Amino acid sequence: MEKLWSWAVRGSHFGGKTHEEIISICHYANIASVEANVGWVINRSEEEIVAIKDKYQKNALRLETFHLPNGLEGDICALYETIREKAVQIQSKMIYNASLLGCRAVILHPTTTSYNVDKEGVDRYISQMSKSMEVLLEIAEKENVVIAIENMLPGDDNNRFGSKPSHFKLFIERFSHPNCGFCLDTGHAHVSLGQEGPEKLFEVMSKRLVAVHLQDNAGYTDSHLAPGKGLINWKNIFQGMVKIKFKWAATIEAPPFYYGPNYTHSKESWKQLITDTDNLVKESFS
Numbered sequence: 435m436e437k438l439w440s441w442a443v444r445g446s447h448f449g450g451k452t453h454e455e456i457i458s459i460c461h462y463a464n465i466a467s468v469e470a471n472v473g474w475v476i477n478r479s480e481e482e483i484v485a486i487k488d489k490y491q492k493n494a495l496r497l498e499t500f501h502l503p504n505g506l507e508g509d510i511c512a513l514y515e516t517i518r519e520k521a522v523q524i525q526s527k528m529i530y531n532a533s534l535l536g537c538r539a540v541i542l543h544p545t546t547t548s549y550n551v552d553k554e555g556v557d558r559y560i561s562q563m564s565k566s567m568e569v570l571l572e573i574a575e576k577e578n579v580v581i582a583i584e585n586m587l588p589g590d591d592n593n594r595f596g597s598k599p600s601h602f603k604l605f606i607e608r609f610s611h612p613n614c615g616f617c618l619d620t621g622h623a624h625v626s627l628g629q630e631g632p633e634k635l636f637e638v639m640s641k642r643l644v645a646v647h648l649q650d651n652a653g654y655t656d657s658h659l660a661p662g663k664g665l666i667n668w669k670n671i672f673q674g675m676v677k678i679k680f681k682w683a684a685t686i687e688a689p690p691f692y693y694g695p696n697y698t699h700s701k702e703s704w705k706q707l708i709t710d711t712d713n714l715v716k717e718s719f720s
Contacts, residue, residue, distance in 0.1 A: 437715055441683065502532075504543045539580045567608075581613060584618075585622050597627075598626070618647070620666055640678050645685065650666050661686065
């Protein structure tokens with residue numbers, strides 16, 4: 435088996451570090467890409483955003499993915515039309531900003547609320563989401579960006595919209611657009627569905643998997659631990675990524691598992707994070 439992907443990390447895990455400091459850490463730690471977020475573009479002009487992209491490109495680093503707003507302001511499934519329409523406007527602008535950064539995919543939470551989908555009605559959710567996705571996919575196609583729908587934590591009564599394989603089967607039926615794919619969050623899947631959760635969602639997502647958030651936990655809370663520091667079975671995940679020839683930067687959505695409060699982790703600890711995760715992959719293949 436051969437690993438085709440490189441490693442990415444989440445930009446927000448660097449805290450208030452400058453882009454120059456982030457670039458220096460990435461070079462030292464063999465990190466190939468950084469996942470950008472709203473904080474990188476908010477209140478910046480188009481020229482300033484492009485300058486950030488150029489800074490990373492000149493230093494042989496990629497900004498492959500961008501995490502879209504995941505607060506109430508970004509809820510594309512909001513049941514009130516006024517809120518939903520505003521959310522679509524916000525997400526549309528952020529997709530455009532992500533394209534200015536040179537990102538190939540944007541990570542989208544299907545809903546930013548945690549309500550029980552059976553109480554609220556799956557048909558209501560998918561109806562609202564469909565109206566939103568019609569607009570967002572048109573923009574994504576124009577900007578040559580893929581929208582990667584991410585699986586959610588369990589939410590109220592362990593039944594949040596976007597947390598179960600059946601919801602993603604519904605997304606496959608409704609959103610067959612080439613600019614629509616999926617992002618597997620292993621930690622979310624482990625909390626929502628138990629020990630076999632990451633594998634179950636991987637199986638459903640595999641043909642349209644365009645991004646991954648790799649993070650570990652003990653199965654009861656979203657700890658964002660480094661892979662291998664929790665109870666997730668990584669063997670089948672990494673083997674599955676090889677089988678589908680996953681070639682993009684795989685985002686380790688966790689800071690180094692080392693002393694370093696308030697984003698003060700050393701370069702050495704970031705490098706150790708990559709080394710440990712590479713070793714975990716090798717163990718999965720043995």
